[in-house]
Amino acid sequence: MSDTDIERKGGGTAAHGPGYRSYLLVYALLVCLTVLTVTSASLNLGAVAIAIVLVIAGTKSIFVLLYFMHLRYEKRLLIKILIPIVVATLAIFIGLTYTDILYR
Amino acid sequence: MSGRERQGDADLAAGDRGRIGMWLFICTEILLFGGLFLLYSVYRYKHQADFHAASLNLSRFDGTLNTLVLITSSLTAALAVHELRGGRTAKARLFIAFTILFALTFLTVKGFEWGEKFTHGLYPDAAHLLSLPRGQILYFGLYFTMTGLHAVHVIVGMGLFGYALRSMSRGRVDADHPIYVENVTLFWHLVDIIWIFLFPLFYLIS
Secondary structure: OOHHHHHHHHHHHOOOOOOHHHHHHHHHHHHHHHHHHHHHHOOOOOHHHHHHHHHHHHHHHHHHHHHHOOHHHOOOHHHHHHHHHHHHHHHHHHHHHHHHHHHO | OOHHHHOOOOOOOHHHHHHHHHHHHHHHHHHHHHHHHHHHHHHHHHOHHHHHHHHOOOOHHHHHHHHHHHHHHHHHHHHHHHHHHOOOHHHHHHHHHHHHHHHHHHHHHHHHHHHHHHHOOOOOOOHHHHOOOHHHHHHHHHHHHHHHHHHHHHHHHHHHHHHHHHHHHOOOOOOOOOHHHHHHHHHHHHHHHHHHHHHHHHHOOO
């Protein structure tokens, strides 16, 4: 196997990202969502307001993870499943803590 | 083929190993901030009125501005990796320089914000802050801890990007060895994601 083959093999498993167009589209979307979240907060929506800003923050994070951090183009399963695992772990922490706080 | 790639598992390229390590580190960071977010949510649940009243002290304009600055810095960092992988090192360095500049802008705005809180007697253990209701004391304690820890991450990120510029000028990081810049950029996006959650939870709940 020649040197270039090894290089190609190494590069092949590395996550290759999108181009300028996708980056700029995702950026525009992130800016729009920021404007949306600030607008929603000034509408005095009460209890649902926190749910709305959290859903928007989650959506923004997913776009950053998939496109800016290249998870969408990731070929290694290990890296693909890490974030769902850590989010599930956090959800368990938070869920169990709240069962204590709400029903104590 | 470099000596680095000859070591270890042949199936696992150097870039892959570095990337896996970075993602594991990112997971520990998510758990670190996740714990603080959990603490925030519990105290907020117990002191809702105080948290709302305390968050009125924050400038929504400054928070929004800093959110946009940090998102833009994420874009320039992502474009830097794109250019580096394409072999356009000079452009990549320019984008990294912009990223550092945006990080500095973020810290400057943050500095003015903190400074303004300090002049109003809002800093940990200040007599005025301690005279406020318990929930407000907790809110500001969390505010300074979480935005402070985040700011430390921003400062570290700036240092790492600065080192990237040096390594690129010396030819140690280029299109064939981009892993250092790739990993620092992953870290930088994480810093952005943490702020994406900090911003609404501290600035937008009044």
